[in-house]
Amino acid sequence: MTDSISKSERIQAGLAKRYRAEKRFRLYGIVAIAIAVSFLAVMLTAIGVRGIGAFQQTHVALTVTFDEQHIQDNDWQGIVKAAMRETFPDVGNRRDKRVLYKLMSSGAGFDLQNMYREDPSLAGQVRTIWLPSSDDIDMLMKGAIDRNAPEDDRRVTDQEIVWVDQWLANDAIELKFNTRLFTSGDSREPELAGILGAFMGSLLSLSICFLLSFPLGIMTAVYLEEFAPKNRWTDLIEVNINNLAAVPSIVFGLLGLAVFLNFFMLPRSAPVVGGMVLALMTLPTIIIAARAALRAVPPSIREAAYGMGASQVQTVLHHVLPLAMPGMLTGTIIGMAQALGESAPLLMIGMVAFIVDIPASFVDPATALPVQIYLWADSPERAFSERTAAAIIVLVGFLIVMNLVAVILRRRFEQRW
Amino acid sequence: MYVTPARRAKKAVETVIKGILIASSTVAILTTVGIVASLLFEALRFFGEIPMTDFLFGVEWSPQTAIRADQVGASGSFGAVPLFAGTLLISAIALLVATPVGLFAAIYLAEYAHVSVRNWVKPILEILAGIPTVVYGFFAALVVAPWLRGTGEAVGLDVSSESALAAGLVMGIMITPLISSLSDDVINAVPQAMRDGSFGLGATKSETIRNVVLPAALPGIMGGLLLAASRAIGETMIVVMAAGLAANLTANPLQAVTTVTVQIVTLLTGDQEFDSAKTLAAFALGLMLFVTTLVLNVIALHIVKKYREQYD
Numbered sequence: 168m169t170d171s172i173s174k175s176e177r178i179q180a181g182l183a184k185r186y187r188a189e190k191r192f193r194l195y196g197i198v199a200i201a202i203a204v205s206f207l208a209v210m211l212t213a214i215g216v217r218g219i220g221a222f223q224q225t226h227v228a229l230t231v232t233f234d235e236q237h238i239q240d241n242d243w244q245g246i247v248k249a250a251m252r253e254t255f256p257d258v259g260n261r262r263d264k265r266v267l268y269k270l271m272s273s274g275a276g277f278d279l280q281n282m283y284r285e286d287p288s289l290a291g292q293v294r295t296i297w298l299p300s301s302d303d304i305d306m307l308m309k310g311a312i313d314r315n316a317p318e319d320d321r322r323v324t325d326q327e328i329v330w331v332d333q334w335l336a337n338d339a340i341e342l343k344f345n346t347r348l349f350t351s352g353d354s355r356e357p358e359l360a361g362i363l364g365a366f367m368g369s370l371l372s373l374s375i376c377f378l379l380s381f382p383l384g385i386m387t388a389v390y391l392e393e394f395a396p397k398n399r400w401t402d403l404i405e406v407n408i409n410n411l412a413a414v415p416s417i418v419f420g421l422l423g424l425a426v427f428l429n430f431f432m433l434p435r436s437a438p439v440v441g442g443m444v445l446a447l448m449t450l451p452t453i454i455i456a457a458r459a460a461l462r463a464v465p466p467s468i469r470e471a472a473y474g475m476g477a478s479q480v481q482t483v484l485h486h487v488l489p490l491a492m493p494g495m496l497t498g499t500i501i502g503m504a505q506a507l508g509e510s511a512p513l514l515m516i517g518m519v520a521f522i523v524d525i526p527a528s529f530v531d532p533a534t535a536l537p538v539q540i541y542l543w544a545d546s547p548e549r550a551f552s553e554r555t556a557a558a559i560i561v562l563v564g565f566l567i568v569m570n571l572v573a574v575i576l577r578r579r580f581e582q583r584w
Numbered sequence: 585m586y587v588t589p590a591r592r593a594k595k596a597v598e599t600v601i602k603g604i605l606i607a608s609s610t611v612a613i614l615t616t617v618g619i620v621a622s623l624l625f626e627a628l629r630f631f632g633e634i635p636m637t638d639f640l641f642g643v644e645w646s647p648q649t650a651i652r653a654d655q656v657g658a659s660g661s662f663g664a665v666p667l668f669a670g671t672l673l674i675s676a677i678a679l680l681v682a683t684p685v686g687l688f689a690a691i692y693l694a695e696y697a698h699v700s701v702r703n704w705v706k707p708i709l710e711i712l713a714g715i716p717t718v719v720y721g722f723f724a725a726l727v728v729a730p731w732l733r734g735t736g737e738a739v740g741l742d743v744s745s746e747s748a749l750a751a752g753l754v755m756g757i758m759i760t761p762l763i764s765s766l767s768d769d770v771i772n773a774v775p776q777a778m779r780d781g782s783f784g785l786g787a788t789k790s791e792t793i794r795n796v797v798l799p800a801a802l803p804g805i806m807g808g809l810l811l812a813a814s815r816a817i818g819e820t821m822i823v824v825m826a827a828g829l830a831a832n833l834t835a836n837p838l839q840a841v842t843t844v845t846v847q848i849v850t851l852l853t854g855d856q857e858f859d860s861a862k863t864l865a866a867f868a869l870g871l872m873l874f875v876t877t878l879v880l881n882v883i884a885l886h887i888v889k890k891y892r893e894q895y896d
Contacts, residue, residue: 185788185791186788188788188790188791189788189789189790189791191790192789192790192793192794193692193696193790195684195688195692196688196689196691196692196693196696196697197692198688199684199685199686199687199688199689199692200688200689200692200693200705202685203685203689203708203709203712203757203760203761203764204705204708206712206757207708207711207712210715210719210720210723210727213723213727214719214722214723217726382608383608383611386604386605386608386609387605387608387609387611387612389605390602390605390606390608390609391609394602394605394606395609403613404609404610404612404613406885407612407613407616408612409881409885410616410878410881410882410885411612411615411616413811413814413815413877413881413884413885414619414818414874414877414878414881415814415815415817415818415819415820415845415873415874415877416818416820417818417820417845417848417849417870417873418619418623418818418870418873418874418877419619421619421622421623421848421852421866421867421870422615422618422619422622422623424852425622425623425625425626425867426618426622430622447615450611450612450615451612454612478594478598479598480597480598480601480602504714505714507716508714508715508716508717508718508719509716510716510717510718510820510821511717511820511821511824511845511849514820514824514849514852514853515848515849515852515853517853519853537716537718537821538718540718540719540722541718541721541821541824541825544718544721544722544725544726544825552726555722556722559718559719559722562716562719563715563716563719566714566715566716570714
């Protein structure tokens with residue numbers, strides 16, 4: 168009797184400890200989730216804060232004269248320089264002037280040239296036009312360069328700050344929406360660099376990728392699920408597909424380099440090669456998703472079709488495939504989103520060059536959005552780091568949209584049998 | 585008149601369709617064959633120039649071969665041990681981060697979390713899995729690495745700005761969703777009867793999880809960990825952006841190390857002539873990478889598959 172009481176007492180004494188252990192264990196789980204979620208939050212916030220500034224660009228209102236001489240010489244930057252001299256007439260010596268000219272972007276002249284090309288009647292006229300400033304002035308305006316730092320430590324001299332303040336006093340300098348970011352290709356000058364070239368490269372590569380991987384993936388899935396006999400050969404294909412899904416993406420790049428570029432002599436840096444490599448990479452994803460979608464179609468559908476006298480091919484084409492299509496599309500969109508974010512294989516096939524022109528065909532040299540991010544991330548200028556983050560925002564935005572479409576598609580067409 | 589048994593158009597068409605389907609299913613096989621063939625072919629050419637033992641066991645990696653033949657030091661050295669060590673170091677850090685975080689997250693989601701919490705947290709983990717690795721790389725290089733360096737300075741440690749720790753930490757978060765979703769699946773596959781038996785004997789929930797659920801789910805979890813390891817070894821962009829280029833043979837996570845994937849990228853981007861030992865070395869490294877990840881994947885898939893059948 169005494170023995171059993173002491174036993175239950177011992178259990179009672181142990182209980183508190185066990186409950187504490189229980190609480191601790193539970194806490195570990197919460198902490199783990201908190202770590203993952205807060206990392207995501209910190210990462211997205213850090214990138215968002217860095218990148219949001221790049222959607223605006225400092226512009227300066229300059230009163231320019233489209234004089235005939237400069238137009239004839241095709242010296243558009245000269246017009247900008249003349250306007251700068253007029254704005255700050257007391258800048259005398261050559262060295263100061265050269266510093267003064269650097270306030271404006273070297274792309275300001277292009278803007279004037281484009282305006283003139285659209286409207287030749289501008290010749291000889293005087294206009295006040297908002298033109299982009301250089302990236303250093305842009306950074307100063309956005310507060311990324313500390314005015315109070317010692318002059319030697321910042322990229323903007325005291326004299327330049329005085330000029331900028333003069334503009335500020337006249338309301339002649341302003342942050343405006345950065346359309347260039349969305350309408351131009353890469354550039355060595357951060358204030359002129361845009362993502363359109365990379366975006367077009369991604370678009371061209373992805374369309375090739377889709378055109379190849381979607382039909383191939385679906386046909387493979389249909390064969391394996393609906394027609395294939397269960398034998399060694401189909402087992403091999405299955406194991407093979409599962410393994411391909413886990414092969415590092417850079418290996419697909421090596422394959423592309425060795426086979427497409429060196430063996431078939433396809434052009435380097437071309438979206439067509441990029442698309443082919445990405446297609447091979449996304450194929451397993453699409454096949455696995457498509458097979459799951461086919462498996463979800465109940466056998467009764469097939470049996471009903473057979474009962475009506477349909478052949479196997481007719482059953483699949485007329486009944487099974489349409490019912491499985493939403494699931495297949497969802498898988499394909501997710502595969503495309505993966506391909507859009509992929510950069511390692513594209514580095515291998517040369518889609519990593521500095522390309523100013525916007526690619527217009529499948530064989531033009533191009534880069535892709537994630538590769539552009541990689542390239543810009545390497546640039547030392549503060550303004551490029553801002554643009555990198557902005558490009559990431561755009562890329563992640565596209566991925567979110569694609570995944571949302573996939574989710575909506577799944578919700579909308581999901582059928583429970 | 586037109587429909588005669590001899591025409592059998594349907595049969596002919598269907599045979600063609602089936603033929604096309606079979607042909608398309610061989611693309612996956614051809615891809616594997618292409619990968620193996622191209623890697624093997626180029627790697628063998630590399631081993632024709634550099635002895636295989638030098639590559640596998642050499643401890644000095646400096647692939648900078650001369651551009652002109654008459655330059656001094658024209659032949660680089662291709663000892664890949666520092667690369668393997670660097671890859672292992674960064675992957676090990678990543679797994680050290682991802683295993684506890686991913687596993688505990690999976691346990692909490694599968695065993696404790698309310699359905700509404702689960703419905704929120706799972707998609708968030710999926711977002712983590714869907715973010716392109718170049719974004720992780722940017723974050724590692726621009727935020728995590730400087731932060732680690734600053735913290736190291738504050739406590740008197742010399743942290744390299746391209747430390748293995750920064751790349752490993754961020755890579756760990758990247759592979760966390762992989763581990764958590766695979767573990768979640770296997771934990772859910774453990775039959776409820778086993779838990780009920782344990783509860784019936786008076787075990788608390790955590791005791792049940794530790795002594796019954798986890799041992800039962802262990803093979804599946806191990807499979808998930810192997811898949812995650814293969815992901816970490818083959819990951820490219822994070823290490824290209826956040827890890828170093830110099831091949832240091834060190835186990836110190838605060839120093840810069842380089843990895844196999846970083847070297848493949850460095851060897852194959854930029855101006856070079858093809859066929860030099862330098863570019864061929866990239867294929868030899870690619871072959872090592874492919875074989876390693878393939879072995880890990882085959883074992884992992886085998887374990888996961890075998891385990892899945894156990895309770896069905």
